[in-house]
Amino acid sequence: MSTVSDLDTWRLFFKVVAKGSIAKVAEEMRIEPSSISRRLNKLESELGTDLFQRRGKHLVLTAAGSLAFSRMRRVVFDAASVFKDLQDVHHNEQKHITIVAPIGFSEEIISQALGEYIDMDSTVSFSLRSLGYLELISPDSFSNFDVVITPVQVNISTRDSKLICGLENLLVATPEYLAAQKYPIRSPRDLREHHTFSYYSQGREMNFFLRKGSESFPLHKHSVVRFNHPGAVKNIVLASKGIGLYCPKYFYIKELLKGKVVPVLSDWTLPLQPIYLSRKDRNRIEVERFVNWFCDFIQDLPGLVPPDYEGYWVSDSNDTTVV
Structure with missing residues (x-):
């Protein structure tokens, strides 16, 4: 796994930021300082930039380090919250559906859909997570969700994926x-x-x-x-x-x-921005029923067009004259 997508490495980065010293973190975690240094060096190498600079006995963040700290802290905390929610679900597994989707689509489309769906079937419950940093989260994180909705196709062998609509x-x-x-x-x-x-x-x-x-x-x-x-x-x-x-x-x-x-x-x-849906298990009746209903539901929403639209999509090559 790339160090950039390794959440544990980012947690280690946050600890060093808080303590201002690799030695202090190593002492607290009871590991060798060199082990921490190697992981952070590898992270900096993959990012192509320095995250820390030394100031006396302390490590302080570079401009890139400050940006990484502010952006990735939310990613890591959100991921931890996702994992906890999934582990703490006490509902009947066959009646609980987990969904992950981009922020805007979650707020305007999926929230509307779930409101209508639970009116039809109050025995089903949902957990919905919104992704603001889709490209920074490892695809491995999707494996625990029943339904994944993304603007890019998810290529995971254990899931089936299809284009469900385009966004105007x-x-x-x-x-x-x-x-x-x-x-x-x-x-x-x-x-x-x-x-x-x-x-x-x-x-x-x-x-x-x-x-x-x-x-x-x-x-x-x-x-x-x-x-x-x-x-x-x-x-x-x-x-x-x-x-x-x-x-x-x-x-x-x-x-x-x-x-x-x-x-x-x-x-x-x-x-048009393509929107894809992938699901983990076609054999779960509740997931299959919801997915089929959702794909029908979005066909009538303004601003969304059916997948067979023959117009101009994001993936189309630009074969026109640039003005």
């Missing part, structure tokens, strides 16, 4: 923001004159091109702020601070209907 994406801004601008936005090039905000994950945004006919325009180079939570993009857009790039339409349905936000460059097309 928009550029959005408030009418107030647009009205305050000196010039209207007529071309993607005009976005360079505005503050733009995006929702990203590793590798995802590199494939986002606006398209119109034979023309295309890359969006991944133009965000002034990138977030890993669609809610953060929505908040800053609703504050009339700029334009949200490749915003999932389902996350803005209420705001679009009420006129709080409007599409920008609506004559240009953004690619």
